[in-house]
Amino acid sequence: NAGVTQTPKFQVLKTGQSMTLQCAQDMNHNSMYWYRQDPGMGLRLIYYSASEGTTDKGEVPNGYNVSRLNKREFSLRLESAAPSQTSVYFCASTSFVGLPPYEQYFGPGTRLTVT
Amino acid sequence: KQEVTQIPAALSVPEGENLVLNCSFTDSAIYNLQWFRQDPGKGLTSLLLIQSSQREQTSGRLNASLDKSSGRSTLYIAASQPGDSATYLCAVRLAGGGADGLTFGKGTHLIIQP
Numbered sequence: 001n002a003g004v005t006q007t008p009k010f011q012v013l014k015t016g017q018s019m020t021l022q023c024a025q026d027m028n029h030n031s032m033y034w035y036r037q038d039p040g041m042g043l044r045l046i047y048y049s050a051s052e053g054t055t056d057k058g059e060v061p062n063g064y065n066v067s068r069l070n071k072r073e074f075s076l077r078l079e080s081a082a083p084s085q086t087s088v089y090f091c092a093s094t095s096f097v098g099l100p101p102y103e104q105y106f107g108p109g110t111r112l113t114v115t
Numbered sequence: 116k117q118e119v120t121q122i123p124a125a126l127s128v129p130e131g132e133n134l135v136l137n138c139s140f141t142d143s144a145i146y147n148l149q150w151f152r153q154d155p156g157k158g159l160t161s162l163l164l165i166q167s168s169q170r171e172q173t174s175g176r177l178n179a180s181l182d183k184s185s186g187r188s189t190l191y192i193a194a195s196q197p198g199d200s201a202t203y204l205c206a207v208r209l210a211g212g213g214a215d216g217l218t219f220g221k222g223t224h225l226i227i228q229p
Contacts, residue, residue: 031214042119042221043204050214058216090158096214100166101147104206104217106159 002026004107006091012113013081021076021110023091031094032074033104034058034066036087043090049074081114088112117142121205121220129228130197136190136223138205143186149217150179150190151204159204163190167210195227 007022025032034046035058045058049068063085065077074093078085091107118141128134138148147166151159163172163179165188171180178191192199202224206217 033216035216035219040221043206043217043219045216045218048214048216092159092216094214101164102208103161103164104149104208105161106151108158111156 004091004093004105006089006107006110008110009108010111012115013078014115015082017081018077018079019081019112020078021089021091021112022073023075023107024073025091025093025105026072027093027095027105028071029093029095029105030071031096032068033092033094034064034074034076035090035092036060037090037109038087046076046089081112083114086112086114117145117207117209117218119205119207119218119220121203121223123223124221125224125226127226127228128195130195132195133191133193134195134225136192136203136205136225138188138190138220140186140188140207140218142209143183144210145183146208146210148179148181148188148205148207150177150188151206153202153204153222155201162203197227197229200225200227 004025033048035043037043047066049055052071067075089110094104122137149164150162165181176193181188202222204222206219
């Protein structure tokens, strides 16, 4: 049981390049999330997927797109990377099936630098 | 808009001391509150989760309390050890928000001196 996995761990992009961050969970969770973490800003929600086939914007969605490929996988795409997107990106998942506590589990993060 | 504040931003104490980390939130209509630990360059590890109907949760040397009406939570660490050095994050889930994500504080950076 690997929990939440993310690839790649590190990435350097040039301004204008595109890339997709991959996330997968093996806990049969229905909801998945993408956050970014910046110094002095804390973690902020980019997009989330409440269930397979649905996606919704979070606090900071501009410049990103997401795809909920299936129940296990949720990807984040940067179409034209900008230096302001230099950050650490975390994927998370939660199951809202059955009784609480509905704990959120996080992946190890992807450290992205845009030059 | 929900805002979460953590005080202090940084804390350095000698090994063996008991300590309290504080978290406050502006909207008391929360579903639950979760405390995380983050080591440098790593992901988030969940420590404790308190439902809105609960007053506290305990795990080993950690005790988290919740006063929803006043918008406050504390994380108490007993007999601190150097291995407790990390950043501690507080996050809330709003009530009635369905599968909405968590709102995080900026964290308390804790250093335990050997």
